[in-house]
Amino acid sequence: MPRLVIVDVDKCVGCMSCMFACSRRFGEGGLAKSAIHVSSIGGVERGFKVVVCRACENPPCAAVCPTNALVRREGGGVVLNPSKCVGCGNCARACPIGAVQWDYESMKPIICVHCGYCVNYCPYGVLSLSR
Numbered sequence: 001m002p003r004l005v006i007v008d009v010d011k012c013v014g015c016m017s018c019m020f021a022c023s024r025r026f027g028e029g030g031l032a033k034s035a036i037h038v039s040s041i042g043g044v045e046r047g048f049k050v051v052v053c054r055a056c057e058n059p060p061c062a063a064v065c066p067t068n069a070l071v072r073r074e075g076g077g078v079v080l081n082p083s084k085c086v087g088c089g090n091c092a093r094a095c096p097i098g099a100v101q102w103d104y105e106s107m108k109p110i111i112c113v114h115c116g117y118c119v120n121y122c123p124y125g126v127l128s129l130s131r
């Protein structure tokens, strides 16, 4: 199964096109539903940090889910079953790189599904889908 990879973070200009694209998967404008997160590491000159699921083979987020709402995905990472999720937030706290974003509307995690939709919206080739 393919997975999203960060090819060259130094090329990121912080335009957040990837975040807008990811949110749009749900027909939403804005940034609130994005599974990928871009932030400045201290001014434009120092660059940006791109945080997204690294598709762990043994995902710590799934290990701490009390309801098995996160199941391991073939090729790494996890798949969320929202109907099982009780919104405890354990998964978000367990991710060592902070890649589990939070949906404050549903009070459930936003999990990257490695669809690659964001890749085509990055004008600088920061992202790629590895097969």
Ligand code: SF4
Pocket: 061, 064, 065, 066, 067, 068, 069, 070, 080, 084, 085, 086, 087, 088, 089, 090, 091, 092, 108, 109
């Ligand atoms: S927030 Fe949902 S998916 Fe995350 S650990 Fe809790 S029950 Fe599982």
Ligand code: SF4
Pocket: 004, 021, 022, 025, 034, 035, 036, 052, 111, 112, 113, 114, 115, 116, 117, 118, 119
């Ligand atoms: S691969 Fe898909 S789910 Fe993951 S950050 Fe990109 S658009 Fe969002």
